[in-house]
Amino acid sequence: MANETPAPRRRGAARTEALLQATLDLAAEVGYAGLSIEALARRAGVGKHTIYRRWPNKAALLLDALNRAWLTDLDYRDTGDLRSDLREQFLRSLAALADPPIGQVYRAVIAEAQSDPALRATLHERFLRTAEQSTLERVIRAQRAGELRADADLTFAAEVLCGALYYRHLLTPFPVDERAVDGLLDMFMDAYAAR
Structure with a gap:
């Protein structure tokens, strides 16, 4: 049972990294004005709630992606x-x-x-x-x-x-x-x- 606890964190960290990279990729294609949480959720293969749980809006998400990169x-x-x-x-x-x-x-x-x-x-x-x-x-x-x-x-x-x-x-x-x-x-x- 002790081995089950770290797995969600790794999945969560990997999901966050994937979302940040997908954000940069999509923003490079469509620009800031064309970027939407809906399009990003489709690109990353997650639900919108997954994104909104971590970031309040697309500006915060995009700036986190820029900071990371x-x-x-x-x-x-x-x-x-x-x-x-x-x-x-x-x-x-x-x-x-x-x-x-x-x-x-x-x-x-x-x-x-x-x-x-x-x-x-x-x-x-x-x-x-x-x-x-x-x-x-x-x-x-x-x-x-x-x-x-x-x-x-x-x-x-x-x-x-x-x-x-x-x-x-x-x-x-x-x-x-x-x-x-x-x-x-x-x-x-x-x-x-x-x-």
Whole structure:
């Protein structure tokens, strides 16, 4: 009897993974506006109640799918060299944004969020704030280690670091390449590096 308890958890975890992957796949095909819980349930071979038991709406589900596919694999490393760690993280994040399905799904969510205040709030709460907080934590560790000015308030700087590259990627025709990342990091280090 003791062997029966773990099996449902494994099935539940596997089902969750399958739902998150099906969500990304379907969103890449039909976009955010075309995504529905009904279509997702059909794609994943589950009932709608299975989805609603875990997520209150499609926005929460899609953002969890994006988080699983992107943020969990792109945590900051801490080698003791802030500039190098930021550079590596930004290049990995940008590579993820450039590849399907994350890039096209993320763009679709951003576009839909412009006319949907609830989605915009959910996007910030469950996705963007996570990236900003992760960046802030890494630069604060560098500040405590003496790499950055002790008197600097880094909260806004972390937001700018995250936002500048996403802005360039989402809203301009300019490339987001190593040169762009290096330029941003040069400005940041010139402004905040300990003298």
